[in-house]
Amino acid sequence: MLMNRRSFLAGAGGVALTTLLAGCQRASSGDLRLAMLANSVPAQLLRAFEQLPDRGGGLSISPQDSLVELYSLLQRWHSQPEGATPPPLADWVSLADYWLAPAIRQGLLQPLDVTALTAWGDLAAVWPDLVRRTAEGIPDGAGSLWAVPYRWSHLVLLYDSTRLPRSAAQLTTWADLLRPELARRVVLPDHPRLVLGLAQKALGAAANGADPAAVAGLADFLDRLQRQVRVYDSSRYLETLIVGDATAVVAWADDVLPMLRQYRQLAVAVPPEGTVLSAQLWVRPEASPAPSPAAMDWLNFCLGADFATQLAIFGQTLSPLLWGESPQQWPEPLRSPPQIGLDRAIAARSEFLLPLTAEAENRYGQLWQTLRA
Known part of the structure; x- marks a missing residue:
């Protein structure tokens, strides 16, 4: 079942965001390809990643309108009909946590090695608990890690x-x-x-x-x-x-x-x-080769403090780094009204x-x- 989390109204900055996103899409020969829900990562953050020091190569974005379309991409890469031309393979695909289990069961994903992620150890236990699964997609502390979360909501x-x-x-x-x-x-x-x-x-x-x-x-x-x-x-x-x-x-x-x-x-x-709760995750298609340094740089970027702050400002949503913090400590755009915050006691329930x-x-x-x- 699809859990649609898209607002029916476009924000006042919609045209500017579209322009920025189009600039990223032009890097079709880039060394990093992302398939994601349109606007799930604000265009300002995509541009910030491209402008990081020592960032070589481009960034190619394939925005999709629904989780169904993203899941369909994973299926096409996994089992392409004979004679059909598959879409360009993405390094990372955004997927909602609810879709993680069926994607694992169908063999659409590959498990991840997070040893190169400098901020992984800073995440609250709820996140590795969410994405550590058996080959059947069942949460298991002894299972493999199948995804990296980058935003969540309630x-x-x-x-x-x-x-x-x-x-x-x-x-x-x-x-x-x-x-x-x-x-x-x-x-x-x-x-x-x-x-x-x-x-x-x-x-x-x-x-x-x-x-x-x-x-x-x-x-x-x-x-x-x-x-x-x-x-x-x-x-x-x-x-x-x-x-x-x-x-x-x-x-x-x-x-x-x-x-x-x-x-x-x-x-x-x-x-x-x-x-x-619901989270957006980065997953790696089963057909993709081993992640490049640029691919791992993207995950580290998404787990950084700057990403968390800018995601709050431009995306008005939460990074996993903010889990467990008092809503009064969240970036300013997320503090008002205070009734929308998820305090520790409610989060625990x-x-x-x-x-x-x-x-x-x-x-x-x-x-x-x-x-x-």
């Missing part, structure tokens, strides 16, 4: 406070989505693991439980939640809120930040019971969506079908 509650009663104009918990004034006024992601995950978090359970139906009170919670939903949407959910068709949406923090600065009536909360057994996947699928019916 689900938040975004709402229009002017459409709520003055006496209760704040939403703070996932259970607040059940309030009567939100009947048919909520937009949820069109993704079973996200919706069922936040419902389990609302009840104090894990988002990755093997049997969600066993969570006490979940059936009743989902039944009530379904009556609140206007639409399940993963692409234009922010627009629904802005035009007034909804009062509250569940959204990704990095999508939300620009909206909060543009629309003052909007407010945000990270529920204290914990939330769902938050989860990435991990692969499930086939039996557990069937349970989630059946529960999702029941909910949507």
